[in-house]
Amino acid sequence: MAQIELSAIRKSFDGADVLKGIDFRIEDGEFISLVGPSGCGKSTLLRIIAGLEPQNSGQVHIDGRPVDAIRPSARNLAMVFQSYALYPHLSTFDNIAVPLRMRRLSAIERLPLLGPLLPGRRAKERHIRADVEGIAEQLDIAPLLRRKPGQLSGGQRQRVAVGRAMVREPRAFLFDEPLSNLDAKLRVHMRAELAELHRRLKATFVYVTHDQAEAMTMSSRIAVMMGGELIQAGTPAEIYNHPNDIRVAEFIGSPKINVLPGRIRTDGGVDVLGTALKLACSAAAGECRVGVRPERIDLGTGPFSGTVVHLENLGAEAFVHLAIEGAGLRLIARLADVRHLPAMASSVAFGFAPDAVRIFDPAGKRIELRVEQPERIREPAHV
């Protein structure tokens, strides 16, 4: 329903730059997740889109029209807050009805005692009731309409907050960590419900979270923010497999990506722990960092070896923590087959396929690689 375009958004609080020039375009009907560590400015960006916070410079366009001078309610966006922000003194019904009453009733019709006596009020109130009840039906909260927020569980409050957002059919929904106050099980459930809601409404969703599982499972695209900058946006698979910055690589994925110190030789080859990889790049020679996801580490074969220092068996998968002698390094390997775990304190050989490797320069930017020969890793030149 809406396309949102951010250009060169900057924001500072008391001289501290919180957003350092954000350019981003959110397409109509997309489910965008904004992820990033705490304090990176996600909420601030969302509030700027909503109009709750003025930016220092830059523009927000919604459907091609600048909205910077427009009040939050007139932007016709809906927001769901982390704390749900329901009106504590109003029943569920009235909470959901507030946006409709504000929009459809005149100021006089909203007056506490006089309002209900006015001629047109009855019919409007009937429409509002029908709309609220329709929403309550969709969200399974019809039996709760008379209760106050204080008498609802966290999950129910969350639904009421979503209902209040849905009822006025906004151009886009803004969510600020809506699930973070729920317990783990309910969170997984609500995740599915929100994704389902997005499919049904086909509206634009902008979803702030620092839970990468939420971002990976629900979104059509993920935008990763760090320190006030948007460093990468792409589909979950792109972000996971082709992070263009080491901070993105480290932020997305659990357990974290393994990072090994490496060297780019003058001929463009790459050495890790004294072993040359079957890779080449065109970057200048020097230090680099080599990232390999835990599930891409093959235990049992390969040119490297480490000692098992810790095992985490989760039943369906297991994580093997390896210490690499001499390098003072720890690696984590994910094993899909938990029946064949290496013994604690044993020494295991490991390796990884060249296409599992991502290389980053010292500043953290990804270096493009050419795989020289698929699959095999050359034996150590000299150890």
Add this chain to the structure above:
Amino acid sequence: MSNAHSIPFRAILRHVLLIAGAALMLAPFIWMISTASKPQTEIFSSELHLIPHQLALAENLREAFAKANLLRFLLNGVIVTISIFVLQIMVALPAAYALAKLRFLGRETLFALVLFGILIPPQATAVPVFLMLHKAGLLDSYAALVLPFTISVFGIFLMRQFFKTVPDDLVDAARMDGISEFGIVWRVMLPAAIPAVTAFGIFSVVAHWNDYFWPLIVLNSEQLRTPPLAVAHFRNSEAGTSYGPLMAAAMVIIAPLVIAFLFAQRRFIEGITLTGIK
């Protein structure tokens, strides 16, 4: 001493102290009721007794109502205290909202001024305010009783502290829903702040219902008098002070407060302990 003994002993001591304190506090009230129930001869008798030999409460009350227009004074008291309270709320809530939730240049300075205002005793400004009312030609009117109290810095302070505890998200949600800033004050902040408003209302109503100083200065006309002045009326009569009717009148004028307290006891205590509410 064993534990089994020490606990009841300390409990008894505690209660004795509390009862003594309560007796000390209640003594004037009991004396008032006692005096209001005695005929004139017994009041001036040299022996001390609390229970009157001859119950004269009805006569004293009748005389009190006959001598002074007590009902009118009570009505004045209601009009004045309610007007003051309503106006105080109408000023304090928007001001407190701005100080607690809006960001603007000079907010901290304004708040410091509010705190400073709390330190100024009302007597210190009595003369300038009196002169201003005189210049405005408002002396000896309801306006003279109400206007000087409409801006309560204490009210602004109390409300501001309470509004600070209202989550910002709630205010933002209201903005997203299309409620105006004034709408937020009345539709969102006021309902959330009912305990604080009640507490403030109690302080305000009690203070202005019992206020003797200000009405005494600005009033001349008998028909505008507030309840405490009504009591003074009995003292000032040339025929000498008639204590029986005076005490009966005092009983009548504190009755509304006592009744209100009994009805809203829980709220009252909630209000007093407000600082403990998160």
